[in-house]
Amino acid sequence: MNQPAAEAFFLQAGAGAGGQRYCLYQPAVGACRGALVYVPPFAEEMNKSRRMAALLALALARRGIATLRIDLHGCGDSGGDFADARWDGWRDDVGHASAWLEARSGHRPALLGLRLGALLALDYAATADPADAPRQLILWQPVLDGATFLTQFLRLRTAGAMMSVSATGASDNSTSALRARLAAGEALEVAGYELAPALAAAIDTLKLATLGRAGCALHWFDIGQPGRAPSPATDKALATLRERGVEVDVTRLDGPAFWGSQEIATCESLLEATAALAPRFALEDADAL
Structure with missing residues (x-):
């Protein structure tokens, strides 16, 4: 058939x-x-x-x-x-x-x-x-x-930042700093994806x-x-x-x-x-x- x-x-x-x-x-x-x-x-x-x-x-x-x-x-x-x-x-x-x-x-x-x-x-x-x-x-x-998954996703940005430090110095791209920026309402680009704070917050609560x-x-x-x-x-x-x-x-x-x-x-x-x-x-x- x-x-x-x-x-x-x-x-x-x-x-x-x-x-x-x-x-x-x-x-x-x-x-x-x-x-x-x-x-x-x-x-x-x-x-x-x-x-x-x-x-x-x-x-x-x-x-x-x-x-x-x-x-x-x-x-x-x-x-x-x-x-x-x-x-x-x-x-x-x-x-x-x-x-x-x-x-x-x-x-x-x-x-x-x-x-x-x-x-x-x-x-x-x-x-x-x-x-x-x-x-x-x-x-x-x-x-x-979801919280662990989100942290792992944010680490992609942390790893990328470590490989592209500018001559003027690196901003804080630790996962705790990135989480703080999301909590303050800032969207973040991670591995080519723009992550909205609202989506991140929802993922963070999932078990x-x-x-x-x-x-x-x-x-x-x-x-x-x-x-x-x-x-x-x-x-x-x-x-x-x-x-x-x-x-x-x-x-x-x-x-x-x-x-x-x-x-x-x-x-x-x-x-x-x-x-x-x-x-x-x-x-x-x-x-x-």
Whole structure:
């Protein structure tokens, strides 16, 4: 059976929401048995991960799952600049994408979030109306703590500043100084991305362990080097989620950090393990999960 080509289009985000969102819809091969929205990671990690997202869409299509990939507001080919991006706007984008895919496919979509996109998917699932919330959520190497992630992102500017000190001397580009400037309302350029204080402040508050929602099953994939031990932070987050009644399973896979590698990389074992979940995406009866 031939593989249907992906369909590129612009999704209207609504009045005052920064224009259109670029999307790629991958139809299922044959009868559609389920649907999934891919929620991309932050900044340059999104570009590094595009090939993995495309390969995932093809793998799921062969199993009867339709997918939608969206460039969030201010990212990729969507409307607006990165400086205009806000967390609540991105959360709305996930909702618009899910609604569109449900109308097109006839199935309530699962969500798959990579890195910070996993926290965005979790946040949408936690705040959406129960009638719209996903019942399945896949986390690829999720960020555990937004504040730690933001500090790591700011270090890209710190490292860049150390390599380009002017003759007149260097300004203070420590992460604490950069955080103070954000708190004072100043936008910062980091690795070619203009980070708005409001977006930084929202990311700073996010914690994975507090975002999981009972009734939405979590499938967590941890990717890394062979022989590694689970991190204490991961174990603590899992324990907190389970104490809150969230159903979560964890799969640890060996593979490259494709979202941050110098060259474009893929992780075949992650694609195979995720595609194996396709029958779960096809379940429409919440009581059957």
